[in-house]
Amino acid sequence: MTRWWTQTAGGLPRTFWYLWTATLINRLGSFVAIYLGVYLVSVRHFSPAYAGMVIGLHGAGSAAGAVLGGVVADRWGRRPAMLAGNLAAAAAAVSLGLSGHPVAIAALTLLLGLFLGVARPAFTATIIDVVGERDRLRAMTLNYWAINIGFSIAATVAGLVLRFDPLLLFVINAAVLLGTAALIGLKVPESRPAPVTVGQFTRADRGGLGTVLRDRVFLTFTALTGLAWLCIESSVMLPVALRSDGLPASAYGPIIAVNGLMIVLGQLFVPRLIGRFDRSRTVAVAAVVIGTGFALTALADAVWFYALTVAVWTLGEMLMTPANSALTADLSPAAQRGRYQGVYSLGYAFATFAGPTLGGLVADRFTTDALWLGLFGLALLVAAGNLLAAPSRARRIAALRTPAPPPSPARQAAAV
Template structure:
């Protein structure tokens, strides 16, 4: 066990562990995003429809903030984006908890999503900056593990806080965001790679997204990732399927808990399982597993069967997520990592909105069984797309490494 832990978590730089700790702390206190809908309906007395709109605004703000934060991270630095984003998000969270007017709640929710989004691309870009290419899959997997541990704990604690004093959701979340900013400010140095060529200087100084938007390989990758996540986000329709089978709505809790439990207990075994395989092919296999899990859901008629199907598509999620994160790092030029991360986040933002929305429409117009089988078909198409992209991505990665090699040699010579 000691040897396995050393191979899983050993040898990573100290800065990464500061970032990992910041992730865990941040997610342990992410109460607002988890319980916002419940708070708006049960505490503020707003309609479910309005609560849905407000939650959608949070997602829209996060998507816009991701793009903006990526540009800030590349042009002015990782630290300014992370520190400004977390401190501003803390202020927005506290103001949201104190606000009772529906318009103010909507505006502050949009602002909160925007500020949180600003910090995220810089955070991931910093992890990529400080961890060597050989160890990135391990590092990104460990970070994903911390996210899920924090989410599981936060979901439990938030349920208790909303009963005791709803304002605590916002006050503690704000304090955690400030604590995250303090930890980063005190321990994490600026890691943005210095541009070494005239072309790199011009691209960074332009501050725009032109480089990313002209990168067809990366945009295709982002689109395929978004469609894969759309399948997972459509699991929001599981309570509808449970009720259609005559099962209690309360069964959704233990069923979906399988997802978090598997990730927390098993995610650290994934890097050794997939590390030696091509990442695009691994993603293709993972997406097929995700699709198979949802196809099985069409056959489920008991709580244990539904839990089994969640376990199947969760296995696919566990294989896909670190592989996609590593591919994002591989496909992004060092000088534009922030904005590449920002654009990549749009795929997940799209899925967070489209999964429940389109899933609900299909379930209402046809049935949940049609939805699950449709997701299986979509997953197969995404898998084929990833297989077709193997060679273009390999050429893109090889070109980036070839371009980076002279810069690395010049930096080493300068240090010598």
């Protein structure tokens, strides 16, 4: 076990562990994002339709903030983006807890999502900056592990806090954001790389989102990732399937808990399992596993069977997430890592909206079985897309790793 732990977590820089701790602290107190819908309906007595709209605004703000934060991280630095995002989000969280007007709640929720989104690309870009290429898969896996540990604990504690005093949801969340900012401010140095010219990316340190939006290899990767996450996010339709099989809706909690339990207990074993394989092919295999899990859901008719299907697609998620994170780092020019991270996050933002929305439409118009089989087909298309894209990604990664040739004497003379 000592040797395994050393191989899993040893040799990573101290700055990474400060970031890892900040991730854990941040997720331990992420009460508002988890219980906002419950708070609006049960405490403020708004309609479910209004609560759904507000939650959607939080997601939209987070997506817009991630793009903005990526630009800030590349132009002005990782620390300004992380500090400004967390401090502003803390103020928005407290203001949201004190507000009772529906328009103010909607506006503050949008701002909260925006400020949280601003900090995230800079955070991931800093991990990529400080961790060497060989260790990035391990680092991303450890960070994902911290996210899930914090989320699992927060989901439990937030319910108790809500019963005691709903305002504490927002106050504790704000305190955690301030603590995250303090840890980053005291212990995490600026890591933005110095401007360099690498391969064809001669202007990677300048401009806005143009380089990212012209990068078809990366945009294809982001789209495929978003479709894979759409499959996973569609799992919110499981209670509908349980009800159609005559099973209690309360069984959804223990069934979906399999997802978090597997990730927390097993995620640290993933790097050694997939580290030696091509990442695009790993993601393709993961997509097939995810699709298989949902195909089996169409056959499930008992609680244990549903739990088994969740275990199958969770295994695919565990394989996909660190491989995708490492691929994002590999495909991002050093001076534009923030912007690339911001655009990459749009794939997940799309999935969090489209998965429940389209899943609900398919389940309502047809059946949940049609939804699960459709997700299986979509997952196979994602797998095929990743296999077809593997050669172009390999060429792009090789180009990014190849230093640009020195300028010719004629160009040097012209520059003088």
